[in-house]
Amino acid sequence: MAGNFTWHNKEKLEQSTTLNATRQSEVPLCSIADVQLRFLCPDDLNEVRNLCQDWFPIDYPLSWYEDITSSSRFYALAAVYNFAIIGLIVAEIKKFNKLNKEDRGILPDSMGRKSEIGYILSLGVHRKHRRNGIGSLLLDSLINHLTTAERTSVKAIFLHVLSTNQAAILFYEKRRFHLHSFLPYYYNIRGKGKDGFTYVTYINGGHPPWTLLDYIKHFASKMIAARFVFSWMTTKIRQLFRWLCHKTISRFNFAH
Secondary structure: OOOOOOOOOHHHHHHHHHHHHHHHHHOOOOOHHHOEEEEOOHHHHHHHHHHHHHHOOOOOOHHHHHHHOOOOOEEEEEEEEOOEEEEEEEEEEEEHHHOOHHHHHHOOHHHHOOOEEEEEEEEEEOHHHOOOOHHHHHHHHHHHHHOOHHHOOEEEEEEEEEOOOHHHHHHHHHOOOEEEEEEEEEEEEOOEEEEEEEEEEEOOOOOOOOOHHHHHHHHHHHHHHHHHHHHHHHHHHHHHHHHHHHHHHHHHHHHO
């Protein structure tokens, strides 16, 4: 019986094999089921400090690491794989009226008076474990924490990111974060000013301040709704008038 054969171009096969080997070396797969999430503790200080110094161009003071590994003020969560921290997210809840001036435009003033906002200070994943869903796992944990019944006052989550950090920007945009503002020379990295962006997503019924276009759309929708109500009322009045006329004529005919 004749067999079925598939012929492969040797060069393409070698290139494909090389590409797959490269991808495997760059992104070693690990199962999310094997990743554990836990809060940071003081014993993590040195490990977290070494990771952040490798991941981020910003030099955080020692006091910052002491705070995020010991203070309950922060939502500091670690992703652990094979007893090592391979990712972490650090966030805190801020009162709207305590935000810096450049961030107060995230919510409308009317909503912001009694509202809070989640601020992501840091989110990073070990180079060897990126593109495996670790970042999304950590971000989802924060969002779930901020959308519980006890946290309905939190109306948005925002962060600052270097304008040149395309990988982080793409990640947040895929997670429905939207560009809010441009921050010229926001970062001071090794004595040089670097531009940044503010990205934000809204939760628990929060929304950005209305623009002129939003007001126009709102009033237009109200006018359309009013037109339908007026049309409905006119129809009902006509039906009532016809019914009264019918009753009146019926009585008149009966009387005669």
